[in-house]
Amino acid sequence: MDNTANILELKNVQKRYKGFALDGISLRLPQGYILGLIGPNGAGKTTTIKILMNMVKRESGEVQVVGLDPKKNAKQVKNKVGYLGEEQYFYGNKTVAWTGNFVSAFYDNWDTNIFQSLLTNFEISRTKKTRELSKGMKVRFSLALALSHHPDLLILDEPTAGLDPVIRREVLELLQKKSKNEGKSVIISSHITDDIMRIADLVAFLIEGKIVLTSEKDELLSSWKRIHYKKGALGSDIVNTLTRRKDHAFGSSGVTDRYLKIKDSLVQGITEGVIKVENVNLDDILISLVKGV
Amino acid sequence: MFSIVKKNMVYFIGYCGVIFTLTAILTIILGNENAVPLVLISGVLLFMLVFGPVFFNEQYEEKHKGYDFLDILPIKASEIVLAKFGLVLLTVAATEGYLLVLFSISKIAPNDWALVRSYILMGGVVCLFFSALSYLGIFSLGYTKFAVFVMSFIVLLGFVPILIMRFYRDNMDVLVENILAFLRGVNWVAVIPLVLIGYFSLMFIAIKIKE
Structure with missing residues (x-):
């Protein structure tokens, strides 16, 4: 793993809010691995994930995502990354088909065949308005959108929060399959450690804005x-x-x-x-x- | 960026449809005999662009958390802002062009065409600046907070005619004549580039806020 190129790297990243600070976060994710970012609520997981997507601006430190600094190359980074947040936002009065068509226009590598087959596999009706989708369906739909442009890296922020066990398992298995079969790298943040336990190769514990432990999961569980x-x-x-x-x-x-x-x-x-x-x-x-x- | 334009243009097309139809009907009904109210109403309708498509689109974005959705897509903030400012500019240009052609072929106030033209163009300028300022406010405060601010501003505007009446009670005719003389004398060949520079400067500020 040490010789594998990193698809994601953070060095001493800092971000301060009133009453909270990300305090010199350093992390790395080698290509083809799944990294689980674990921490209690309010530990800074979402802030860290949003810094990777340039949705939050870091104050200092270095960040490389798919070889690029997201602060300087946000558009290019987002083009190569599939993102799934805790909340899924869509134009509620638009249909699934409209949303797919709208999103497709922004990506260089959008693959309509993959998108259509994912919709079929996830049993999502193309004519349904997005506000009519259940929480589970919205996550599946977001995942379909996130996977349809051949991303090199998947960034997932609490993707399984609020999902029933069946859909949770389905989502996790899909991520594991993408990593093992297609060599996709995944960073997944969660306070549900069962999810990380099930799929992650590497784990990082984030507590009160600090990475307190990073390790290969199996090594960690042996120690x-x-x-x-x-x-x-x-x-x-x-x-x-x-x-x-x-x-x-x-x-x-x-x-x-x-x-x-x-x-x-x-x-x-x-x-x-x-x-x-x-x-x-x-x-x-x-x-x-x-x-x- | 074209996808953003396409998504936003529905309200703008609707606005143009309503304005074009309404002013055509008014022109037929009022005609040259009522040129003053016709032109005044057209100017007010032109200004409705701000409270129509601009506000409707931003209300829609806020209702559906549209900017959060767009934030995860590979699109620059500058492209989103450019699409919005571009649509306003195009709509103002199209509406002004339409009104000027409509009034010209309908021979509305042919003896004072310079004033009619100036009034319509000035309406466009006001519309552009209010739209730009609205985007700055919405990007800074969010739609809901900004809408409250605008409502308060509109209430305060109600006092403007009272103040004008108070200070110009005896010289109202002079004031009106001065305004009309000013409008007749505007050199639009020089003013339009300045207006565009001002508008694009506000657009760049909006981009900085959005980033």
Whole structure:
């Protein structure tokens, strides 16, 4: 992955609002990968995504999207990017067909065949007015618009928020297929960590305007574990590094981010039954990062 | 950019249809005998461009969050603004051209044609500047806030005739004569390029606001 060219790169990007600041965000996404941007509400995910689309102007730092600075080349960047926001805006009194036709005029590589086949696959009526589409249908329609101009990169801001599980799964599977089969790169922001868990290759945690952790997802899940232990089974050097420590009937438990390093020292306790190691999910990691000890 | 023009032109075409028909009917009904009210009404109708297509289009954009939709598409803010300003300019030019031809072939006030021509052209100038200022206001404040501001402005405008009456009570004829003399004396060959420079300058400010 290290040798793969980056389709997206942010270096020390800053943006200040009253009461909130993006504080020197640095991120990179190699071509063909899916990056999940995880963070609680108000962490700065949407601001970061909008900076990539030049919908919000950064104050400092460098941004490259498909090899271009979106601040200087917004039109060219948008031409090569498929964007799906949390809210979908259309001219409500216009039909799906009109909207597709209107949008097509702006893209150099618009592919009507792809658009028509996506509408068919998503079961979206061409004659329906866009205001008559349900939330799920609007997301599907936006996705059809975002995919019909052969984008090199898909930028998705909370695309599955408010969707029912069936449509959520369908959207995620489509994104995964686009990445694996067509080599499309995807950055997806969400506070629903299940979505990221399902499709992302890389994850970045954004908390209070700062990237606090970036990693390959599998590597992250190998390093982060919950350890249950009986009193005295773990050395204080390890106990002191655990987050989210709790006492319960079995003994105590806590989350570690250095399981691979301490793994060998736990073997004896595991054999004796005084230590148990459990997998964590991205939710647990997010909560550990947000709440710490 | 043509897609933006195409999307916005519906209201402008509707406006032209209404204005062209109405002024033609008025010209037939009022004719040369009532040239003054005919020309005055035509000027007012010309000015309705601002509160007609310009405001309707922007209300439509706000209702559907059109600018948020356009923001994700590969189009520059300058292209959107250019399309809107261009449409206003074209509509004003077409309406003025139509009115001048209509009044000319209908022989409306042939003895004071310079005044009729000047009044129609001045109506166009006012219309262009109010449209441009409206776009600046809408891009800065949003349609709803700007509409409230305009309504307040219109209410305040109601006091203008009262002030004029107060200050020129005894010299009203002189004031009217001065205005008419000014209109007759405007050198439009020199004024039109200046008007266009002013209009395009406001357009560039609008682009900066939109960016």
